[in-house]
Amino acid sequence: MSIPAQKPGTDSAMPPASAAGLPAHELIYRQLREQILFGEIAPGEAVTIQGLCLRLGAGMTPVREAIRRLIAEGALQFQGNRRVTVPQLQPSHVGEIIYARQWLESHLALRATQNAQASDLAQLALIDQRLDQAIARGELHAYLRHNYLFHATIYSLADAPVLANMAEGLWLRFGPSLRVMIGRIGTQNQPDKHKDLLACMRTGDAEGAARAMREDMLQGMEQIRHILESPGQRG
Amino acid sequence: MSIPAQKPGTDSAMPPASAAGLPAHELIYRQLREQILFGEIAPGEAVTIQGLCLRLGAGMTPVREAIRRLIAEGALQFQGNRRVTVPQLQPSHVGEIIYARQWLESHLALRATQNAQASDLAQLALIDQRLDQAIARGELHAYLRHNYLFHATIYSLADAPVLANMAEGLWLRFGPSLRVMIGRIGTQNQPDKHKDLLACMRTGDAEGAARAMREDMLQGMEQIRHILESPGQRG
DNA sequence: GGCCCAAGAATATGATCAAATGTCTGCTTG
DNA sequence: CAAGCAGACATTTGATCATATTCTTGGGCC
Structure with a gap:
């Protein structure tokens, strides 16, 4: 998605109000x-x-x-x-999304590993820490938000705007169903590969980061597929 | 306010324009x-x-x-x-688009081969024939349109709406530069792999179709990249 | 050369028109 | 006499337009 360019305003003091001045x-x-x-x-x-x-x-x-x-x-x-x-995700669509995310996210993770500075890694670790908090406390909303933020941060690190845009577009497709899935299964049963991913990124193991990202994605998407195929669709 | 809107049963004069009725x-x-x-x-x-x-x-x-x-x-x-x-395509973006189209288009061609009926193949052959006409006559507009139509038809045959949507989105990104490229190089110097692709589709060789599609895409995209990197960007 | 003003373009609002859905009534039929 | 269907009506909602307002920008003036 297109983050609007730096406000061409005169001043340097950008007020913390994120919602200021935008149409x-x-x-x-x-x-x-x-x-x-x-x-x-x-x-x-x-x-x-x-x-x-x-x-x-x-x-x-x-x-x-x-x-x-x-x-x-x-x-x-x-x-x-x-x-x-809001579209109902079809099981066949999940297969397509898995296929696309396999090569999209693994590539983005690979490039992010190559570009990441120490500060970037620290920020990712912070997000992941907050994610763990949300898991421990069972906070659905915070879990979803930080999980998304973790991935979106990696996208932006990859310095590949077209691919990042495609990946973010896919989140809009499976995001609602992800929320349903987590809401039903709970945050506790959501193992992720974020620790592995961060470890690979720290050592510069780009291939390993790509693999961890792919596995992390697969875990979540397979659970979504399972929920969609099980009886008792949303009410 | 209570003017009873005559039900549109009083048709008679419905223009055959295909664009009728749409907002x-x-x-x-x-x-x-x-x-x-x-x-x-x-x-x-x-x-x-x-x-x-x-x-x-x-x-x-x-x-x-x-x-x-x-x-x-x-x-x-x-x-x-x-x-x-209208965005100016960056050479780095071309690399991203190539990476994405490799996975997208080859997979779509593979699935299209598995789904294609004889009538679908006939329609594709017809489009390709018109494409050849446009090449021979040097008709830029017809070339672009039929080339796009050829690919879009394969997308729709693949029965994968999410992936097809992504592929069509990419056309919007490189399409304008494709037009510039063809306009400069000419339609004559545009070898395509459409004949190979159709041959594979007819024999049900899905893997071969995927390979032909990938090569066809690569030829065009590399030419776009070459044009973008050459001096004399259009103004 | 910097500041002010005006013109033009984009943003945003509310009103108005058209279409569709859901309801209600009345007629027909079993 | 009751139940079901059909037709019209009313309400809700989407589509479009004309207009006011704000912001950018470019030129003119001090």
């Missing part, structure tokens, strides 16, 4: 994206433009633009006759 | 997409909302939605200060 459609896009990835909106749920206008207290135009953008990214789908919903 | 933002999106892929708008060129409103004779809202969508797909980029342009 409304950008803010709405981010809010909706968050809610789809981590939050309130479940797979299969329908969203209405006017409902969002009320919920977010915004006008129609920015909401419409944000929705178009999310549809283009696959986070929402146009359900034929004017109805927009 | 304006969808039509504008398609027009812009065409123009970026095959047509008038060159890499680096800036597009203004109001300019498009005049050129396409549409209101602002549909134009804005179409632009957001194209930005999300990477066909346009948000140039910081409220300026929207």
